[in-house]
Amino acid sequence: MHLSNTSKYTIRILANMVNHKDTTLISAKELSDNLKIPYKFLTKIMTELVRVGFIESIRGREGGYKFLRPASEITVGDILELFNDSIKDEECILGIDSCNAKQKCALHDKWIKSKIQLQKMFKESTIESIAAEGNKI
Amino acid sequence: MHLSNTSKYTIRILANMVNHKDTTLISAKELSDNLKIPYKFLTKIMTELVRVGFIESIRGREGGYKFLRPASEITVGDILELFNDSIKDEECILGIDSCNAKQKCALHDKWIKSKIQLQKMFKESTIESIAAEGNKI
DNA sequence: TTTAATTACTACCCTAAGGTAGAATTAAAT
DNA sequence: ATTTAATTCTACCTTAGGGTAGTAATTAAA
Numbered sequence: 500m501h502l503s504n505t506s507k508y509t510i511r512i513l514a515n516m517v518n519h520k521d522t523t524l525i526s527a528k529e530l531s532d533n534l535k536i537p538y539k540f541l542t543k544i545m546t547e548l549v550r551v552g553f554i555e556s557i558r559g560r561e562g563g564y565k566f567l568r569p570a571s572e573i574t575v576g577d578i579l580e581l582f583n584d585s586i587k588d589e590e591c592i593l594g595i596d597s598c599n600a601k602q603k604c605a606l607h608d609k610w611i612k613s614k615i616q617l618q619k620m621f622k623e624s625t626i627e628s629i630a631a632e633g634n635k636i
Numbered sequence: 637m638h639l640s641n642t643s644k645y646t647i648r649i650l651a652n653m654v655n656h657k658d659t660t661l662i663s664a665k666e667l668s669d670n671l672k673i674p675y676k677f678l679t680k681i682m683t684e685l686v687r688v689g690f691i692e693s694i695r696g697r698e699g700g701y702k703f704l705r706p707a708s709e710i711t712v713g714d715i716l717e718l719f720n721d722s723i724k725d726e727e728c729i730l731g732i733d734s735c736n737a738k739q740k741c742a743l744h745d746k747w748i749k750s751k752i753q754l755q756k757m758f759k760e761s762t763i764e765s766i767a768a769e770g771n772k773i
Numbered sequence: 774t775t776t777a778a779t780t781a782c783t784a785c786c787c788t789a790a791g792g793t794a795g796a797a798t799t800a801a802a803t
Numbered sequence: 804a805t806t807t808a809a810t811t812c813t814a815c816c817t818t819a820g821g822g823t824a825g826t827a828a829t830t831a832a833a
Contacts, residue, residue, distance in 0.1 A: 502730075507730050549811095560801040579637070586638070616746075629743070698778075698779075
């Protein structure tokens, strides 16, 4: 019961970008140093984030990354969805295909309650809020 | 954000065993048929459950499996622990090493709330309760 | 004693996640 | 023009989860 490393890293990378002076671009090297994420692995994630349009890259000397969509409009849920980490509405926690509101498994109701709470947290947490003053990143 | 297939299967296997007439043993073949879990994969799980002492096996013709510990004393949490699927207390949802009660990540408090709720559900759900009358398995 | 039905053991195979390596491309600075 | 600092592309490696195959061991029934 946990998020994938890639999701976790991605959220922290984007939050770190928010806190960088946005007059300049931030490079992969700098992010890798800040977050202690292996450089090559980080660039792989960055390329994916460029591909889906969360960020933009400028190549060549003095290049780097910057947000394309504002950090206040990218949510944790968006990231989890990108890496197939989000909690699907229909998903029974015990993996029972026929479990639904009519025919419930023993955990159905409690799981729904937790699931909604988590989904709400993921949806309401923007990258901007993750990066806000006083929060550990 | 999900449980491993092995954990899900295991919970359902044990619940299925509860609902079997316990005057007789239940065989891997029967469980595999009941739950549509591939026979060979199921026997692999069963051998592990024997190894850790949840169930007992009787080999040879007319053999099969039965509970060693009562189903009312095996919890979902026990199973998740066995397959490294449980939620650790210290674990930050964003994977931040230095995140703790003093220095929190943005999701810390909300995550703790959900985490406690889930841990409680896992701890309080016995195999017996999963198998109880009226529940989908 | 043989046979059939059962679990256990050993050794694989496949896929995806996580991670690494090297070279190609880009563009500013010199 | 050349150098340098950056991203991107392609290809690979390693590990763990999920799953399969074959065979040995066991034991009760026939």
